[in-house]
Amino acid sequence: MEWTRSETLALAQQSCTFCFGLGLRPGRAGTSTPCNCVFRAIFRACYEKFRLCVAKEKHVSRVSLEANLGQTRRSVWGLKNEEYTADFCLVSQRALSLREHRIFRFHYLLGADSVICCQKFGMDRGSFFHELYRIEQKLGRKFRELEPHALFPVDEYFNGTGRYEKSAIAVLSPYGVEDQSDEDEDGNVRPRSKKLLKFPIKKVA
Ligand SMILES: [Zn+2]
Numbered sequence: 736m737e738w739t740r741s742e743t744l745a746l747a748q749q750s751c752t753f754c755f756g757l758g759l760r761p762g763r764a765g766t767s768t769p770c771n772c773v774f775r776a777i778f779r780a781c782y783e784k785f786r787l788c789v790a791k792e793k794h795v796s797r798v799s800l801e802a803n804l805g806q807t808r809r810s811v812w813g814l815k816n817e818e819y820t821a822d823f824c825l826v827s828q829r830a831l832s833l834r835e836h837r838i839f840r841f842h843y844l845l846g847a848d849s850v851i852c853c854q855k856f857g858m859d860r861g862s863f864f865h866e867l868y869r870i871e872q873k874l875g876r877k878f879r880e881l882e883p884h885a886l887f888p889v890d891e892y893f894n895g896t897g898r899y900e901k902s903a904i905a906v907l908s909p910y911g912v913e914d915q916s917d918e919d920e921d922g923n924v925r926p927r928s929k930k931l932l933k934f935p936i937k938k939v940a
Contacts, residue, residue, distance in 0.1 A: 736880050738769045748772040774875030775868065777887045781878050782843060784889045785823045788816040815893050822886055830877040835870050842867065 743758025747770060754760045754770035762768030799815055824844070828836055838856060841847040847855070853863050878886040886892055 743769050743773045746773045746776040771872045774872040777879050778871040778875035781886050788820045827874055839870050
């Protein structure tokens with residue numbers, strides 16, 4: 736993915752001495768690279784959402800019908816809160832080293848404070864917070880760049896339909912057949928016409 740200033744500007748820390756609140760800083764070969772303060776902001780937003788999902792009573796959990804365009808089934812039922820917490824944990828486990836993940840688990844998942852963690856891992860306070868910064872930066876980048884369903888922006892994860900479904904349909908339709916969408920160009924729902932297609936194009940593809 737390509738990072739743009741319009742995205743990083745809102746996330747950057749205004750007092751950051753590396754990017755001066757712009758969110759981008761000069762990288763190699765004249766290119767711009769996102770600042771670490773942006774990655775930390777992304778991690779904190781995702782962590783906040785994770786905590787909300789975990790704290791929610793289980794009977795409040797909501798089942799939602801999600802569009803699944805480009806696949807055999809047009810829509811699937813999902814438990815978004817549970818999916819988000821599972822993704823948060825699994826993506827972190829894959830992205831971090833064994834030692835980083837132990838620190839992450841103790842501090843962020845189990846809630847151990849800095850005093851307990853410093854004793855547990857034999858670190859001084861400064862090294863511990865440096866380690867946390869590195870973990871947050873690593874995960875912040877991962878959460879944003881994850882494909883096809885990034886954990887950030889959070890509202891896109893919960894309300895979006897994914898970014899690549901339209902292109903998936905284009906790949907699966909070699910005959911230039913009309914899109915099977917139930918909506919017309921103005922976004923109005925129209926009744927499905929059975930005469931439109933005689934064969935399932937996905938099976939043919
Ligand atoms: Zn910065």
